[in-house]
Amino acid sequence: MPRTYAHGIGGGTFLIGGGFDPDRSPDGNSLILYGPEGAFVIDTGRHAEHLTLIKQGLSGIGMTPVAIVNTHWHLDHVSGNPGLKAAFPDIKVYGTSAIDGALTGFLAESAEASRRALAEGSVPVGAAADIEADLATIARGAELRPDIVIDESRDMAIAGRPLSLRVAHRAVTERDLWIYDAAEKRAIVGDLVTVPVPFLDTACPEGWLKALDEVAASGAEQVVPGHGPIMDIAAFDNWKTAFADFIACARGPGALEACSAGWLKGAARWIGPDTSRAEAIAVYYGELIRSGKLDGYCSA
Ligand SMILES: [Zn+2]
Numbered sequence: 001m002p003r004t005y006a007h008g009i010g011g012g013t014f015l016i017g018g019g020f021d022p023d024r025s026p027d028g029n030s031l032i033l034y035g036p037e038g039a040f041v042i043d044t045g046r047h048a049e050h051l052t053l054i055k056q057g058l059s060g061i062g063m064t065p066v067a068i069v070n071t072h073w074h075l076d077h078v079s080g081n082p083g084l085k086a087a088f089p090d091i092k093v094y095g096t097s098a099i100d101g102a103l104t105g106f107l108a109e110s111a112e113a114s115r116r117a118l119a120e121g122s123v124p125v126g127a128a129a130d131i132e133a134d135l136a137t138i139a140r141g142a143e144l145r146p147d148i149v150i151d152e153s154r155d156m157a158i159a160g161r162p163l164s165l166r167v168a169h170r171a172v173t174e175r176d177l178w179i180y181d182a183a184e185k186r187a188i189v190g191d192l193v194t195v196p197v198p199f200l201d202t203a204c205p206e207g208w209l210k211a212l213d214e215v216a217a218s219g220a221e222q223v224v225p226g227h228g229p230i231m232d233i234a235a236f237d238n239w240k241t242a243f244a245d246f247i248a249c250a251r252g253p254g255a256l257e258a259c260s261a262g263w264l265k266g267a268a269r270w271i272g273p274d275t276s277r278a279e280a281i282a283v284y285y286g287e288l289i290r291s292g293k294l295d296g297y298c299s300a
Pocket of ligand 1: 077191
């Protein structure tokens with residue numbers, strides 16, 4: 001998907017499309033919304049280029065951001081937080097406290113693995129810069145944490161704009177935030193919906209399915225995913241069915257190749273003609289599910 005510089009999607013809302021270039025780590029989608037008291041940003045990407053697009057979008061609408069809302073702690077959604085806070089010191093960050101466990105768990109362990117791989121020289125040349133940037137972000141992990149913790153669903157106004165913040169427990173991460181904008185009948189769901197594959201690294205598949213049911217029941221007519229283009233509700237239903245089928249297949253006894261083939265077919269419209277990357281990642285996640293490695297994310 002080409003990067004879009006603050007593309008207006010109606011209702012005082014602008015989308016900055018994330019990217020997933022070959023050999024690089026992804027940026028999640030970001031949004032800029034505004035209300036009577038200023039603008040706010042939903043998710044801040046990973047790369048410096050993405051942060052630049054957010055800043056350009058903000059100056060384009062001529063409003064000062066008062067808040068960041070993070071859907072979850074993955075680095076392709078929070079890495080721009082410190083840069084945006086430095087530029088706009090009054091910003092308050094809203095998010096769940098799940099990042100606290102991640103900083104001492106998943107992120108600490110992945111930083112350790114990355115340092116080892118860099119030292120051994122086993123990192124592809126093209127990937128080293130992204131890995132070093134992620135290490136620098138993790139080292140500043142405390143600056144990624146929310147100022148205002150939202151660990152249970154609640155309706156509230158941000159920048160004077162009423163929104164429903166919904167917390168999904170044990171879905172993509174231990175706690176994910178998604179936003180229902182009732183005035184626009186729009187659900188901004190973070191990585192509860194992603195293309196070209198569902199990013200299952202820290203997920204409880206069954207909790208994720210439950211969260212998708214809640215999105216479907218929200219009244220949304222439009223879904224903004226964490227990665228990929230905006231979906232109408234029929235497209236979201238198709239994505240949800242493909243996801244449910246993939247999980248059921250990976251939990252079942254059949255060949256994992258059939259599970260990834262099923263995903264490529266069910267999600268074909270979002271993958272495009274070159275399916276090799278999506279296929280490789282789907283096989284990887286199929287193995288993660290089947291091996292039971294994700295089951296720890298489902299238990300309290
Ligand atoms: Zn993401």
